[in-house]
Amino acid sequence: MAIDWTMLGLGALAGALASALFFAGLAWGMxxxxxxxxxxxxxxxxxxxRIGALLAVGWLVAGQGAASLAGFALAFLVVRFGIIAFARPRSAHEAA
Known part of the structure; x- marks a missing residue:
């Protein structure tokens, strides 16, 4: 099974941008x-x-193939975990 690395990378780029905008919109909405x-x-x-825009971009990316969709989903999860780690309040033990 061959992986199209270009499409995987383009999907990851689209996923990173879409998830950054998704979570920026979440912060602004809150x-x-x-x-x-x-x-x-x-x-x-x-x-x-936010959900409509993310689904629309995901639909466009999915139309490019499975490698693009995999990159999109992987980048979304990576950005999500990064933002959660950044936004999570520190405990008193971690701050010291």
């Missing part, structure tokens, strides 16, 4: 919701836009 008088519509609209 900030807006925390300041809003009625946060539910803000959270709902943010979620619909």
């Amino acid at each position: 900030r807006l919701a925390l300041r809003a008088r009625h946060p539910l519509p803000v959270l709902f609209l943010s979620g619909v836009i």
Whole structure:
């Protein structure tokens, strides 16, 4: 079985960009919701836009082949774990 490394890399690049925008949108939506008088519509609209955009980009990437889709998914997971590690509050033991 041959792997198309170019398509895997392009899918990973698309996945990294899409996930960075996804989580930036999540952060922005949360900030807006925390300041809003009625946060539910803000959270709902943010979620619909982010999920729809991610699915649209994923659909386009999937049309390029399995290697692209694998790179996209792998990059999304890597960026997700990186952002969670960065955003997680430190415990008092880790800060010292």
